């Protein structure tokens with residue numbers, strides 16, 4: 647199985663390999679820069695990163711975009727900065743030889759306006775990398791039909807990331823009705839579009855629309871929910887990235903061990 651976590655690259659891009667291996671993972675997600683800042687530094691040690699990416703058994707590595715980006719915004723300045731930031735993310739991905747850039751769709755009170763703004767924005771970006779559109783707990787990205795509207799109207803290569811916490815909080819019952827949820831995803835989007843899973847338990851209940859991650863098994867999805875989820879034949883081969891809390895109870899290492907222990 648491919649299981650990993652969102653890890654730091656504070657000591658440079660190549661440090662992702664040691665960081666993820668030290669906690670027992672074999673795939674990883676990173677921020678290419680501080681996710682709460684618009685600033686980018688020049689990409690350092692790209693060659694070393696590419697070399698190690700070829701050699702090491704760590705794959706895929708995914709770049710997660712900045713929290714500040716909102717491609718659905720009608721605010722001109724915010725949108726301009728968001729576009730500049732997205733172009734930088736894709737540029738960084740290409741320099742590093744990373745295939746996937748994971749993004750949140752964006753937010754706008756008017757879903758239709760927001761969706762069209764996202765589509766226009768993404769069609770104004772050129773890249774060889776893959777865009778991964780992540781579903782959200784509430785707002786524009788919380789329904790499969792809306793994600794499809796985006797993926798079927800953009801020209802860059804794209805797939806979808808399903809975040810288990812977001813999916814559950816959005817109202818899709820992956821605990822008691824996983825087969826139905828996957829059938830629904832398949833008929834709307836096509837299962838082949840599912841490229842990545844963010845594996846997080848949810849602090850809040852089904853349909854709460856609240857995005858609060860919990861340790862695996864300690865939230866409303868629960869240990870049996872995850873056992874069922876990760877062993878589902880349609881999901882077994884999809885890489886899984888943890889974005890669980892790091893606190894006194896557990897870090898990523900413990901959550902990775904727990905997930906591995908659930909594999910049947």
Ligand code: MN
Pocket residue numbers: 710750780
């Ligand atoms: Mn995310």
Ligand code: MN
Pocket residue numbers: 780809844889
């Ligand atoms: Mn996520």
Ligand code: ZN
Pocket residue numbers: 809811812857858859
């Ligand atoms: Zn989340």
